[in-house]
Amino acid sequence: MTRRKEHDMGRLEGRTAMITGAARGQGRSHALTLAAEGASVVAVDLCADLATIPYPLATPEDLAETKRLVESLGVRCHTVQGDVRDTDAIEGAAADAVSRFGSLDIAVANAGVCGFGKFWELDDRSWDEMIGVDLTGVFKTMRAVVRPMLEQGSGRIVATSSMGGRMGNPNLAHYVAAKWGVIGLVKTLSLETASSGITVNAVCPATVDTAMVHNEAFYGLFCPELTAPSKSEVESAYAAMSPMGVPWVSPEEISKSVLYLASDDARFVSGTTIEVSTGASASMP
Numbered sequence: 415m416t417r418r419k420e421h422d423m424g425r426l427e428g429r430t431a432m433i434t435g436a437a438r439g440q441g442r443s444h445a446l447t448l449a450a451e452g453a454s455v456v457a458v459d460l461c462a463d464l465a466t467i468p469y470p471l472a473t474p475e476d477l478a479e480t481k482r483l484v485e486s487l488g489v490r491c492h493t494v495q496g497d498v499r500d501t502d503a504i505e506g507a508a509a510d511a512v513s514r515f516g517s518l519d520i521a522v523a524n525a526g527v528c529g530f531g532k533f534w535e536l537d538d539r540s541w542d543e544m545i546g547v548d549l550t551g552v553f554k555t556m557r558a559v560v561r562p563m564l565e566q567g568s569g570r571i572v573a574t575s576s577m578g579g580r581m582g583n584p585n586l587a588h589y590v591a592a593k594w595g596v597i598g599l600v601k602t603l604s605l606e607t608a609s610s611g612i613t614v615n616a617v618c619p620a621t622v623d624t625a626m627v628h629n630e631a632f633y634g635l636f637c638p639e640l641t642a643p644s645k646s647e648v649e650s651a652y653a654a655m656s657p658m659g660v661p662w663v664s665p666e667e668i669s670k671s672v673l674y675l676a677s678d679d680a681r682f683v684s685g686t687t688i689e690v691s692t693g694a695s696a697s698m699p
């Protein structure tokens with residue numbers, strides 16, 4: 415992406431977007447995509463690892479890099495190192511958006527983690543951490559942002575669910591439960607805000623090319639027959655899960671749906687999910 419010129423008018427000029435999980439992966443891509451359309455960005459991330467998650471999460475350096483990249487587009491960026499499970503942190507980030515940039519127009523509740531284990535082997539800590547981040551964290555984010563949006567009488571909320579929120583998935587009971595739950599939150603809040611100028615929707619990605627799925631633990635889950643495989647070696651196993659035969663999509667492909675839902679084009683779209691499923695939607699109820 416190239417730096418915006420002063421006379422460039424993006425589709426989100428003058429608006430502020432808060433994105434959780436913005437230090438890397440899809441969150442960073444959403445931040446850059448919305449920034450490229452002129453939105454000021456509040457980028458939130460935990461920037462620390464979690465005990466039951468079998469791969470490293472983002473670092474403070476990752477979050478600083480998101481800020482650098484957003485600012486290089488010529489828009490403002492404020493970063494918050496905080497946990498979406500922490501009410502004070504997430505409400506503080508929403509308040510920062512309003513006090514620093516004048517409004518909070520778009521929120522992307524994207525932060526999430528993934529672990530795995532057979533249903534009967536998931537311990538309480540794994541369950542609690544997963545539900546805490548991927549469901550309660552989304553609830554707290556949506557609750558924090560909808561309050562200023564109600565005062566403004568406008569807003570766009572997009573939550574990141576998953577194709578795991580549209581089906582069962584072996585070894586991912588806690589993740590799947592959280593992601594189905596996110597869709598329940600979206601549909602309920604969209605009804606409660608329908609007459610307030612606020613839309614609420616979810617994106618449901620298939621496998622995305624991020625650190626969440628490119629790590630030793632996940633390669634071991636999906637390619638148990640390979641020892642310490644490389645990214646290119648797992649490609650065909652990942653592709654076999656996709657009707658289109660696509661192993662993974664880029665984060666930018668998901669950002670296109672987020673941008674649409676955040677834009678004026680989607681003013682009458684609320685309470686729905688956009689499935690970027692590489693064809694798996696055809697098998698959903």
Ligand SMILES: NC(=O)c1ccc[n+]([C@@H]2O[C@H](COP(=O)([O-])OP(=O)(O)OC[C@H]3O[C@@H](n4cnc5c(N)ncnc54)[C@H](O)[C@@H]3O)[C@@H](O)[C@H]2O)c1
Nearest residue numbers: 435439440459460471472497498525526576621622624626
């Ligand atoms: N990668 C995939 O295949 C895939 C598919 C479907 C849905 N998703 C969902 O997409 C979202 C983004 O994931 P990604 O693929 O970019 O992975 P990622 O691991 O690169 O990004 C997730 C980000 O969330 C942050 N985070 C984790 N816990 C947090 C917390 N408690 N508070 C604040 N930030 C926290 C991490 O530090 C990280 O920067 C997640 O909700 C994930 O469940 C991912």
